[in-house]
Amino acid sequence: MSQIAIDNGLYLLEKCTEIHNTCNKLTNENAQLRNELEQTIISSKKLSKEVKQLLTDVKNVSNLEWQIAFDKQHTQSLTTELERLKSQYLGIQSIGIASVEIVRRANLITSKKETLVLSSKSFELQVLKTKCGVFKQHLADTVEQSLMKKYQLLPEKQNNEMLGGGITELTHKLLLLIRSIYYKGKYNYFSDAVWGNNPIKKCDSFSVQETSPRTYTPPLDKN
16 A cells, blocks of 8 residues: 555656656746747837838838929920020021111111212212302402492592492392301302392302402502
């Protein structure tokens, strides 16, 4: 009976030892599994972060693709606008060159016309001055001859008075002539109101030639 109890005790001891070993083994395995679980959790967290980063990168890539597409479209629009502006600039440039050339030619033609007009006016003025000079000389000669005739027929006192009056009248008529030339520019004849009942012939009837002024010297009294 005691032997059976001993055997049972030994058996129980053996079983307890076996159970203890199994528990230790399970404990070790549990610790190992716990370590692996912790590593798995750490790896999961790391993977989660990486996944989040990947999602962020994907979103950024999508935004970049959209931005690239928009920039491409905007670039095409700018290229089209640039071509249009270039064509418009070339058109304006050609029109501007043509306009400048037209204005230059018009100014050249106007300058030539003005030069011709000025030359013609200058020539006409010179001819008018020459004719007036000839007319003045002819007038002086006529008055001189008239005074000489009257001087020979009248007494010396009356002759001197008439000579002075004739010179005064001649000076007045010359002043009227100069005023008429200044205000009218051209004239062909003088009215009877200025020169009396015998109007002077047109200036064109006199030949244009150089004449020297003459002075009247009364004859010496023989007495």
